Amino acid sequence: MQSSKAPLSLIQLLICGGAIVTLSMGIRHGFGLWLQPITQAQGWTRETFAFAIAIQNLTWGISGVFAGMLADKLGAVKVIVVGTLCYALGLIGMAHAPTPLLFTLSAGVLIGIAQAGTTYAVIYGVIGRNVAANKRSWAMGIAAAAGSFGQFLMVPTEGLLISHLGWQQALVVLGGAACLMIPLSWGLREPGFAGAEAVQRDQTIGEALKEAFKYPSFQLLMAGYFVCGFQVVFIGVHMPSYLRDKGLSPQVASYALALIGLFNVVGTYAAGTLGQRMQKKTILSFIYFARAVTISIFLLAPLSPTSVYIFAAVMGVLWLSTVPPTNAALAQIFGIQHMSMLSGFVFLSHQIGSFLGVWLGGVLYDRNGNYDLVWYIAIALGVFAGLVNLPVKEAPIRRAGGLAQGA
Structure with a gap:
């Protein structure tokens, strides 16, 4: 541990x-429901909307590295509060952005920064520092399952908000709901970050990287x-439109995304639990092949x-079940001292x-009039x-002073 x-x-x-x-991941999992309402109302192409969400994911990845560094140094609370404020502003900006540029700055940049500060890299850093190694993968599975439950809970809710309030007001309501993460963050205050007490580390950031x-x-x-990132975000954002193009009702897409969230509660919990008993690389390979x-x-x-x-x-079942074994493997190999930062770098790749x-x-889609080629790419990437993942070595890395600490 980093504190006595x-x-x-x-x-x-x-x-x-x-x-x-639950809140952070639940809200973002429903963004695909806004693709058609926003592009039709604004007269934009699907590529315009998709580019903004693409920038969101890239910003999330880049910001996640720095959010992880700050969370390792200052604790999670300050990072989560800033992330929450960015989330609320980004959702309100999405609702009222009159141009593609402003929409990209809101939906892309602001919400990308927000997700970096309120999701797995930061939360898993707290788990790594406060949960013993023999329960760590299981605890990470619980946290990932919470994100899945958020998808099950929030996606149908977002669909109802759009149908009853309209797409703009629905985004404003979600901005208010996101602010609930601020009081929740106080439950993650770590004693070692409370005052001027220094956090002892065997490595500098540069050495760890x-x-x-x-x-x-x-x-x-x-x-x-x-x-993992390519597959889940393509499906999560574009599947609603893919199904509507095939003549299915919007409710089918909402229920499908909700089912993904519901069954991923099972998948992430199972992956986290199995990670205490099996090699994590075996679990990961199975998920991708499946x-x-x-x-x-x-x-x-x-x-x-x-x-x-x-x-x-x-x-x-396969959706976010990659998250617990990947992060637990990182902690096992490198220890917990720089876990949020290293998790952030791996997540940048995602x-x-x-x-x-x-x-x-x-x-x-805009070029070919269908999504066929992207589906084929997703299959090849899964293989x-x-x-x-099969050659991954999970044993704690050996350093001059011994094995990785906290592994």
């Missing part, structure tokens, strides 16, 4: 951290996470509401994939990610 004082209560940590992830980026397993985890197979069957099967719901349920997934979805 008692760590946070596990129950307090999971409730407050899980609730923050040099060590990680030279280590092949870190590079392989980053490559797998890139694929995604490739699931997408292939979805495209080959006759499209109907039933096939969509089955696809959503299976993909839900967000570069997210950028390409959502942006290419819009570009190739690639399954293969690159």
